[in-house]
Each structure stands twice: as structure tokens, then as C-alpha cells.
Amino acid sequence: MSVIEEERVRGGVFKDINAEDEDQQPTVIESLCMTCYENGSTRLLLTKIPFFKEIIISSFTCPHCNWTNTEIQSAGRIQEQGVLYTLQVKTKEDMNREVVKSDSASTRIPQLDFEIPAFTQNGSLSTIEGLLDRAVAGLEQDQPIRKATDPVVAEKIEEFIQRLKKLKEVEKEFTLIIDDPSGNSFIENPFAPQKDMALTVAHYKRTPEHNAALGIEVEEEENDEKPGSDLDTMRNEVLVFNTNCPECNAPANTNMKLMILYVVNCEIWRSHRRAGNQNNLTDPSDMSRDLLKSETCSVLIPELEFELGMAALGGKFTTLEGLLKDIKDLIVSKNPFMCGDSSTADRAEKLELFGQKIDKIIAGEMDVHIILDDPAGNSYLQNVYAPDPDPEMKIEKYTRTFEQNEDLGLNDMKTEGYAEK
Structure with missing residues (x-):
């Protein structure tokens, strides 16, 4: 080391x-x-x-x-997935949202057909107003030369600069899109821990072009293994390889065991099922329930108007108490906008109040509903009354929407004829 x-x-x-x-x-x-x-x-x-x-x-x-x-x-590692932020800027207060933009992120404003391509600017920690000011400064930099050599182009750019400056007044609603294949950019949610209705966050799998731009080499695996080859010897073997911890980035070991993935090909069922667990917390002993949260699972607490989207906190096997403590740690303790110059008294007070409510839930002083919504159906909440039905828990299975299948990559999955040549 x-x-x-x-x-x-x-x-x-x-x-x-x-x-x-x-x-x-x-x-x-x-x-x-x-x-x-x-x-x-x-x-x-x-x-x-x-x-x-x-x-x-x-x-x-x-x-x-x-x-x-x-x-x-x-200076940290590139994230597992890219991230796409789409913000509807409606008020002047939105211009004060903190933004972390890495050098691999592209910025777009569709209403102006304006785009700042990736790797054309260095990374910055600023606000939305700061991003616009930086774009204006970049366009104004060579204006004196343009006015002398090409007045027509200089005039058109000057008109565009004025349109960019008017955006800061927010006379009309506009859309700001930040697309970062490295996953290291961020737009602040000023309403945290509540959901931000104006902000949409989507994670996606990088393309080979993205990996090449980021300097990532992805080795292609050969899938033409035959029975009796090394694949058979790996079936009961646990493989250990070095990785970095997704939380603190420290060196760690990952244990992996070969498993079989199969697809049920039924025209009626078609594997389009998802599961949701809803548990009504009425007793402190509920905090000890075992809980399996996959990476595709979102967590909702209606009484707090709180929603934790999929991919947040990652996948984990814990208890209800452990999940609530992780949520409090993520929203309150590890929130970068709770410290330094980014902190405001109003925001800190709201997040502190949210943390106190989480503590009351853990102590059994506040009755709430915990909803686990997993489009992939891979999450689990313990039934402490098993084998009898749990009167405090409701399990619902229902059909996924097109958007959820799109997020999971199922709409483009080929389940038949894939072995044909």
C-alpha cells in the first residue's frame, strides 16, 4: 500500500x-x-x-x-453509474441552488439550444447563477476580436449572451440538464429531506464511448465456456478480489460466488412483476425486524413526506433500526450543505428537526409507515409472526410501469432467439 x-x-x-x-x-x-x-x-x-x-x-x-x-x-473514484440531473428552474430562489459540476459533465439548456460539452470546462463548486455567469464570461472572452474580424458573428453571440443573462431573472421557466458519466456531479435539493418536485435524478449505465472518454478500460469477457472447462471448477469456489469501499473509498475485499441467472419467458407473466412491502410501526420491537434492501429499492415514510430514491444508500442487509440510522446519517450528518458557508439557519433547522423525528421513530415514540418499493422485487422485510400472516405488514405485487422497466433495462432485454446465429 x-x-x-x-x-x-x-x-x-x-x-x-x-x-x-x-x-x-x-x-x-x-x-x-x-x-x-x-x-x-x-x-x-x-x-x-x-x-x-x-x-x-x-x-x-x-x-x-x-x-x-x-x-x-x-480525487475519488468514478462512480458505478452515470447520473443525469434535470431541473425545472421556476423561481429566483432556484438560482441559489448549490451545484457540483465535474469536468466530465455536460450542461444543457434546451430552450436556448445551448450546451457546454464535457471536458470543455474544469470542475466547479458553484450555484446555478454561477454556472450561467461562467458561461457568459466564456462567450464574452473573445468578443473584442470577433467584433473586429467578424461583426456579424459577434452581434449574434451578443444577442445570445443577453438571452443567457435574462435567464437569471427567471421571467420564464427553463430546464437545466447536467449529464455526468462519472456520476460525480450534483444539484442541491433545498427541500431535503422532502422530495424535490422540480428535480429529477436518473442513474444510467455508461456506454463504451463514455468509458473511453473517462479513460476506463473495460475488458470483454468470453462467454463461450464449455462443460468440463474452468467454469465448472468455479461453481463452488468463492472468488476474492480487491476493490474500494463505496462509502469511504478505502481498500477492501469483495467476495464473489458464481450464480446462475435465468429468464422466465412467458407471454402473459413475462416477469413484469414488482413487489412492495408496507409496515406499520406500532411497537419498538419492530426496529429489530430483518430487512434486505436492494439497490433498486426506494424507501418512503408518508408521515414525514420523505422519499429515498433507488440507488441511494446502495443495497444492504440490516434491520429497520439500522436503515433509519443510515437515512439519518445520510440526510443530516453527511449532508455537505449542513456545514461551512453552504449552511443556512433555516435549512439546518429543518434537517435537525428531521433527525429528531427519526430518533423518535427508533425509540417507538412516533407511529409511522415504512414503505419499501422495489421494482425488481428483490427486497425483503421480516415477518415476525411467521408462519402466520403479519397483521402489521402488507405485501403487494403489481405490474411495473414502462418507465420502471426502462430504468431496469427490461424494455430492451431480448428473452428469445438470443442464441440464434
């Missing part, structure tokens, strides 16, 4: 971001100014934002020409 990895495990290199931590001082490096070619200074701060793992914040200042530049770069 390298020195960086050892420090990463101990938390010595990347510390939690905290504006009140006097020991969290940036590293200052003498650097060349690319504007006047004199020496300036670059300040590097290695820190951690819980939702985005580790980041590097850099700030360059030149005392000779007074040129400055700030950037944010991801």
Missing part, C-alpha cells in the same frame, strides 16, 4: 470539509501564470464532500497581473 493510500485510509490526506477547522490549511505551491508568464501561487485544499467522496480545490493568484482562477477536481 502506498503512502497516499495509507493516509487516505487514516483520513490524513482528505479531511471532511469544515470552515471552522483551523488545522485544515491549504498547500501553497509557486506556479507560472499563463497570462503574464510571471510566477504566482496556487493553493490546494484536499477535502471530502460526503456525497462526492474526495475532491481537490485549487485557487491560483498572480500578484503581477492580478489574474485569478479557481477549480474543483474529483
Whole structure:
């Protein structure tokens, strides 16, 4: 293990971001100014934002020409899936939403046919208004040269710049789309822990083109194994390989055992079934119920107007108490907008109140319904009255919608004729 990895495990290199931590001082490096070619200074701060793992914040200042530049770069691992944020900007308050945009993310505003392609800007930690200001500054940079060499083009760009500036007044609703194959970008939900009706978050599987752009090499596996080959010897073998922990990014081991995946091909049933478990918590002993939450399972608590989408928290086997503690930890303790300059008194008060309600549920002082909704049907909640029916729990199976099948990749799945040549 390298020195960086050892420090990463101990938390010595990347510390939690905290504006009140006097020991969290940036590293200052003498650097060349690319504007006047004199020496300036670059300040590097290695820190951690819980939702985005580790980041590097850099700030360059030149005392000779007074040129400055700030950037944010991801120092953590690329996420398992890409992420697509779609925000309907309706009010001026939406312009204050914090945004983490990595350098691999593209930004689009369909109403203006405007797009900032991936890898054309460095990563940034800003607001929606800041993103628009940065786009305007980029377009205005070469305007003096355009006015001298091509006045017609300069005039059209000036008209477009004015349209971008008007967006900040939010006279009309517009859509902001951030598409990041690395999964390391983020748009703030100011209503957390409640669901944000204006914001849609979708996770997707990267294409080979995405992996190539990110510099990821994916080895193709050969599936033409025959009986009697090494495949048979692997059936009862547990494979161990090195990975990074999805929570803290520390080196860890993953155990894997070969399993068989099959598809039931029935024109009527067609495997289009999903399951939902609803449990009414009326007794503290309910907290000890075993619970299996898959990565495709969402969690709802209607009394708190709370919904945790699929892919959040990942898949885990725990208890109801453990799930609630993980939810509180994710929303309250690990929320990057609860500390430093990003924190506001109103937001902190709402999230603190949410945490107190979770504590009351765990202590049995508040009756609520816990709903596990898994489109893949791979989640489970223990029936403590088994083999008798559980009077506190309702299990419902129903047909998935087209959108849910699309999220699970079932609409494009070929279940017949795939072996034909």
C-alpha cells in the first residue's frame, strides 16, 4: 500500500470539509501564470464532500497581473453509474441552488439550444447563477476580436449572451440538464429531506464511448465456456478480489460466488412483476425486524413526506433500526450543505428537526409507515409472526410501469432467439 493510500485510509490526506477547522490549511505551491508568464501561487485544499467522496480545490493568484482562477477536481473514484440531473428552474430562489459540476459533465439548456460539452470546462463548486455567469464570461472572452474580424458573428453571440443573462431573472421557466458519466456531479435539493418536485435524478449505465472518454478500460469477457472447462471448477469456489469501499473509498475485499441467472419467458407473466412491502410501526420491537434492501429499492415514510430514491444508500442487509440510522446519517450528518458557508439557519433547522423525528421513530415514540418499493422485487422485510400472516405488514405485487422497466433495462432485454446465429 502506498503512502497516499495509507493516509487516505487514516483520513490524513482528505479531511471532511469544515470552515471552522483551523488545522485544515491549504498547500501553497509557486506556479507560472499563463497570462503574464510571471510566477504566482496556487493553493490546494484536499477535502471530502460526503456525497462526492474526495475532491481537490485549487485557487491560483498572480500578484503581477492580478489574474485569478479557481477549480474543483474529483480525487475519488468514478462512480458505478452515470447520473443525469434535470431541473425545472421556476423561481429566483432556484438560482441559489448549490451545484457540483465535474469536468466530465455536460450542461444543457434546451430552450436556448445551448450546451457546454464535457471536458470543455474544469470542475466547479458553484450555484446555478454561477454556472450561467461562467458561461457568459466564456462567450464574452473573445468578443473584442470577433467584433473586429467578424461583426456579424459577434452581434449574434451578443444577442445570445443577453438571452443567457435574462435567464437569471427567471421571467420564464427553463430546464437545466447536467449529464455526468462519472456520476460525480450534483444539484442541491433545498427541500431535503422532502422530495424535490422540480428535480429529477436518473442513474444510467455508461456506454463504451463514455468509458473511453473517462479513460476506463473495460475488458470483454468470453462467454463461450464449455462443460468440463474452468467454469465448472468455479461453481463452488468463492472468488476474492480487491476493490474500494463505496462509502469511504478505502481498500477492501469483495467476495464473489458464481450464480446462475435465468429468464422466465412467458407471454402473459413475462416477469413484469414488482413487489412492495408496507409496515406499520406500532411497537419498538419492530426496529429489530430483518430487512434486505436492494439497490433498486426506494424507501418512503408518508408521515414525514420523505422519499429515498433507488440507488441511494446502495443495497444492504440490516434491520429497520439500522436503515433509519443510515437515512439519518445520510440526510443530516453527511449532508455537505449542513456545514461551512453552504449552511443556512433555516435549512439546518429543518434537517435537525428531521433527525429528531427519526430518533423518535427508533425509540417507538412516533407511529409511522415504512414503505419499501422495489421494482425488481428483490427486497425483503421480516415477518415476525411467521408462519402466520403479519397483521402489521402488507405485501403487494403489481405490474411495473414502462418507465420502471426502462430504468431496469427490461424494455430492451431480448428473452428469445438470443442464441440464434
